[in-house]
Amino acid sequence: MKHPFSPLVLFLALLHAGHAHSKCRNVPGSAEFPTAAAWRVLNTTISGRLVLAVPSAKYCASLPGGACTDAQWTSALFRATIPGAMDQVNFEQDYDVAPPSLCFRNSTTCGQGNVPIYAVKADTVEDVQAAVKFASANNLRVVVKSSGHDYLGRSTAPNSLLIHMANLTDVVFTDAFVVGGENLGSAVTVGPGVPLRDIYQQTKAQGKIAVGGSAATVCAAGGYLQGAGHSAISPLLGLAADNALEFEIVVASGALLKVNSVSNPDLFFALRGGGAGSWGVIVSATLRTHPTFNVTSSIIELAASSNAAAAALAGVHTKHIFDLDAVRGGQYYYLESAGNNTSVLGLSTFTNTSLEQGTAILTPFLDDALAVPGVSLISKTFQQTLINDALFQTDDVVGANLVMGSRLVPTAAYQALDAPATVEKVYRELLDSGPQGILGHLVAGGQVSDNVNISSAVNPAWRTAKTHVILPYAWDDSASLAEINTLRHEFQTSHLAILEQLSGPNAGSYSNEADMFEPNWKTTFYGPNYAKLSAIKQKYDPHDLFIVTSGVGSERWDALGICTVDE
């Protein structure tokens, strides 16, 4: 039989592919960028809620008095009211153009940087639909933002139209949430503008709790659930995504979809762990609620007089890392390397126990820790509080320049006989080579592992992990561009190889607290799910309206999401 493709046809096909024109979004100056009149029509459609977005520093300069106070600048609650603001202000800057486009606090000159051009301050689902349809029809770059916390800068982009979701703040409780005729029990439905602090307060009033993170202003129905959503109570109750029952989302066509285990179940799979910002605009999410409970909440601070002592302390911590397992406790532990040779290990632990039991669980660790030469106690507190109060914080301190890199460290790494020695070695090498701290989130294992058979896009690396370890990199506005670029890339260039001695070479990373320059992001963030997620993306967003850094489909686009690239 004759092969249907003659060599000539094949040659022409290749030629065509090679010369395929890259497709670009309309930006100001493009012939098809919407006219002022077209923007006015959109503005009317959305009841005058269209604004010009400006960097947060420029917004502050426009206030009466010409500046923001320090309290405002560093407040995530305040920043959530500014359409153009990111919480980590470095993401408002564009360091990658020459010259860089920057807007510093109190400076007289100001570039637009990575800040969108226009923002829709959405108030209703119809506002969102109008914005999505306008962006689709006019081939615009779109970004979606709830809080602006994103550590990969995914909620801002230059030359884009921003859909700002901070004002969708409905909270609705039910004792019987029904999906496909099945009663799934007690649940809360929240808009994307609802910060975790409000969920903790409002569930408290109902005698309930929902799985949420250690932050005041992160938005559950924004990026948190789409990434996976870890919590101090995840070892007890699973990841937040494991507790998600339903979403309502405006997809690229402008349609509002109900998404749950029976309605659009493929999209339900993707929205739970398939990565923030790649699927549409979430207008609500429903989370299972649990009866609330009291926890022993403990804060311990230990000083270590040298890097060697600090690393030995980390080794002792590892020796006791399974001590919390019997009660499925959660813990945040961070090693801060301070300038005067004194490191501080801080632990914040939550266990569903009596105060006596909770104290007893940490005592073996504390005794061993204080036996390490050079280690001393700064402070320790143990209290019994409702989990809602233990998780509640009034605000998040932001407004700095901050990036990070991370790995999910498998339980097996901590079970190895030489694990304490490995951790000591790795922490010593890290402390000596200068990341500003080492954060450990003991938010996996327990129910997170037991939920292995839930069918969702949560990176399977979560199911075998014990901790999520983060290396942060911060700088002041006075840093030079060379220093900034060194820090932005330092996780990959200097520290990942050290961390991999503990995590192993193919460990996953949590896409919400990660490095935007992760080279093998498809597997590092999504594990084996990428091909399936790509097919779901093709179905619900066939023209790639929702593209973010390291998000599904982003391999087809340049770093700014403006033009397609040859694959």
Ligand SMILES: Cc1cc2nc3c(=O)[nH]c(=O)nc-3n(C[C@H](O)[C@H](O)[C@H](O)COP(=O)(O)OP(=O)(O)OC[C@H]3O[C@@H](n4cnc5c(N)ncnc54)[C@H](O)[C@@H]3O)c2cc1C
């Ligand atoms: C102080 C702090 C503490 C944190 N603590 C935790 C923690 O304990 N556990 C944890 O798991 N994570 C934690 N995180 C990380 C957090 O989960 C991510 O930053 C998350 O992406 C924030 O989502 P957001 O919507 O609030 O942020 P945004 O910056 O507004 O958005 C983040 C991403 O989600 C997309 N997005 C936002 N809203 C929508 C929407 N309505 N529809 C569709 N896409 C949307 C954006 O496009 C972007 O890609 C913390 C972050 C910070 C800054």
Ligand SMILES: *[C@@H]1O[C@H](CO)[C@@H](O)[C@H](O)[C@H]1NC(C)=O
């Ligand atoms: C949108 O309309 C409102 C109300 O008329 C107006 O205040 C606002 O400036 C308009 N937005 C833009 C970008 O022109």
Ligand SMILES: *[C@@H]1O[C@H](CO)[C@@H](O)[C@H](O)[C@H]1NC(C)=O
């Ligand atoms: C900016 O100005 C405010 C108000 O005058 C002041 O409090 C703040 O310290 C200044 N910050 C910087 C970085 O200059």
Ligand SMILES: *[C@@H]1O[C@H](CO)[C@@H](O)[C@H](O)[C@H]1NC(C)=O
């Ligand atoms: C939220 O709505 C209020 C009232 O309409 C408005 O003043 C405010 O600017 C809106 N904020 C955002 C972030 O959309």
Ligand SMILES: *[C@@H]1O[C@H](CO)[C@@H](O)[C@H](O)[C@H]1NC(C)=O
């Ligand atoms: C928590 O502890 C307080 C004080 O002992 C008690 O009054 C309360 O009933 C407890 N709450 C729950 C949900 O167990």
Ligand SMILES: *[C@@H]1O[C@H](CO)[C@@H](O)[C@H](O)[C@H]1NC(C)=O
């Ligand atoms: C050195 O560390 C100690 C203990 O953490 C702290 O109290 C002190 O302020 C630090 N000194 C300097 C100069 O940083």
Ligand SMILES: *[C@@H]1O[C@H](CO)[C@@H](O)[C@H](O)[C@H]1NC(C)=O
């Ligand atoms: C810090 O350590 C260095 C090198 O070990 C030493 O020279 C210096 O005196 C120490 N500084 C303090 C404040 O302890």
Ligand SMILES: *[C@@H]1O[C@H](CO)[C@@H](O)[C@H](O)[C@H]1NC(C)=O
């Ligand atoms: C917390 O502990 C109490 C008492 O042991 C138990 O009844 C309750 O189910 C626990 N809560 C969770 C969420 O495990």
Ligand SMILES: *[C@@H]1O[C@H](CO)[C@@H](O)[C@H](O)[C@H]1NC(C)=O
């Ligand atoms: C997950 O499913 C597999 C295959 O059916 C089963 O062997 C395993 O026990 C299940 N694990 C859990 C924790 O339910």
